[in-house]
Amino acid sequence: MRRRFLADEVNGDTAALTGQNATHVARVLRAKVGQEYEIAAECRVRLGTITTVGDERVEFALGEEISTPDIVPITLVLAIFKFDRFEWAVEKATELGVARVVPIVARRTESHLAQSAMKRVERWRRIAHEASQQSRRVSPPVIADPVKLKEALSIEAGLKLVCAESEDQVLPSVIAQERRSKATDLHSVALAIGPEGGWTDDEINMFQGAAWLSASLGPTILRAETAAIAAIAVVASFSVLS
Numbered sequence: 001m002r003r004r005f006l007a008d009e010v011n012g013d014t015a016a017l018t019g020q021n022a023t024h025v026a027r028v029l030r031a032k033v034g035q036e037y038e039i040a041a042e043c044r045v046r047l048g049t050i051t052t053v054g055d056e057r058v059e060f061a062l063g064e065e066i067s068t069p070d071i072v073p074i075t076l077v078l079a080i081f082k083f084d085r086f087e088w089a090v091e092k093a094t095e096l097g098v099a100r101v102v103p104i105v106a107r108r109t110e111s112h113l114a115q116s117a118m119k120r121v122e123r124w125r126r127i128a129h130e131a132s133q134q135s136r137r138v139s140p141p142v143i144a145d146p147v148k149l150k151e152a153l154s155i156e157a158g159l160k161l162v163c164a165e166s167e168d169q170v171l172p173s174v175i176a177q178e179r180r181s182k183a184t185d186l187h188s189v190a191l192a193i194g195p196e197g198g199w200t201d202d203e204i205n206m207f208q209g210a211a212w213l214s215a216s217l218g219p220t221i222l223r224a225e226t227a228a229i230a231a232i233a234v235v236a237s238f239s240v241l242s
Helices: 019-028 083-095 111-134 171-181 201-209 224-236
Strands: 004-006 009-011 014-018 036-041 044-053 057-066 074-079 100-105 159-163 189-193 213-215
Touching (some): 004 019, 004 111, 014 019, 014 044, 019 057, 036 057, 074 083, 074 224, 083 100, 083 224, 100 111, 159 171, 159 201, 159 224, 171 224, 189 224, 201 213
Parallel strands (some): 004 036, 074 100, 074 189, 159 189, 159 213
Antiparallel strands (some): 009 014, 014 057, 036 044, 044 057
């Protein structure tokens, strides 16, 4: 299987890797002119043949397009929690294919985390970029700037799901019911995961008032990052949707 890289620059039928990407290809992989890699650019993947190699820049001639599977775009609305675990969640959500991550300042988000979150966004984007290359994605997910919950409620998606410990019906059942009823466009999904301690009652009411469906992840209490990954995996299992 060929290695895949996200192009740092693309211009028509040429592309380039720069900075750390170029250094990795040139020094670690010891790439040579004429070698082929998969290059992801502009939301598609093409076969790239190396034309020049340098420590800071590797250039490619782009050839045939390589087919990639269609997946349901998932927007992860993720309440901000301890940064080390939040970063882990961003990395794993990227590997699982989420299209967008929207960090949320929730009622139970610790105040010092809420105040520092904006300074962490570029780091989260770098983590997502690196995880995208490792997992052979076509493009990295969008990592949005942190917002308050009210601003995220109007996110556009065919199906909007909020995971809540107080809900009796489990997530797979909720999705299956919506799929059977065909009352909802299941070709895009928004998935909301609360902070440590969960959503408050008024936040759940806000979700329900904005037409989000509540669902449980089972009888055990999960850490926020575990809940995020479990929920994404459940949604992804319904990714071949008609």
